[in-house]
Amino acid sequence: MESSYVYAICAVVATVIFLVIGFFLVKTLIATIKALRNFNATMLKMDDKIDPIVDEVVKLLENHNSLAESVQDKLVDLDPLMDSISDVGSALHNVTNSFSDGNPKLKFFQKEKRRDWQDSLGDLVELAMVGVSAWKKIKKRGE
DSSP states (O other), rough: OOOHHHHHHHHHHHHHHHHHHHHHHHHHHHHHHHHHHHHHHHHHHHHHHHHHHHHHHHHHHHHHHHHHHHHHHHHHHHHHHHHHHHHHHHHHHHHHHHHSSSHHHHHHTTTHHHHHHHHHHHHHHHHHHHHHHHHHHHHHHHH
């Protein structure tokens, strides 16, 4: 009969150990549930704070796109002006080269060189007209 007492004591000890393990397991699960609820509440608060930031970033990107388009349009308006400036620069380069070759007085009064001066004057007038046109377009878009 001694062995029956040993089996009973082992059964009681095993039951107590299972109860202690169960108690700590339940306590751990309760702590985990509380931590998950706190995490969920924090994520909801973060979601409320992130939404306005996302809206601001979207507005900023839209403003950036419209600003980039506006700058690109204004640069396109300045292309004829830059072309005219390039033409005037070439004409002035030709005129200054005519002074540096040989006798400048003779080359200046030659019929061909007078036409260069007339072309240069025409280029300057064209440059002024293109500049005024570009300025009007820029002011018109600004309004």
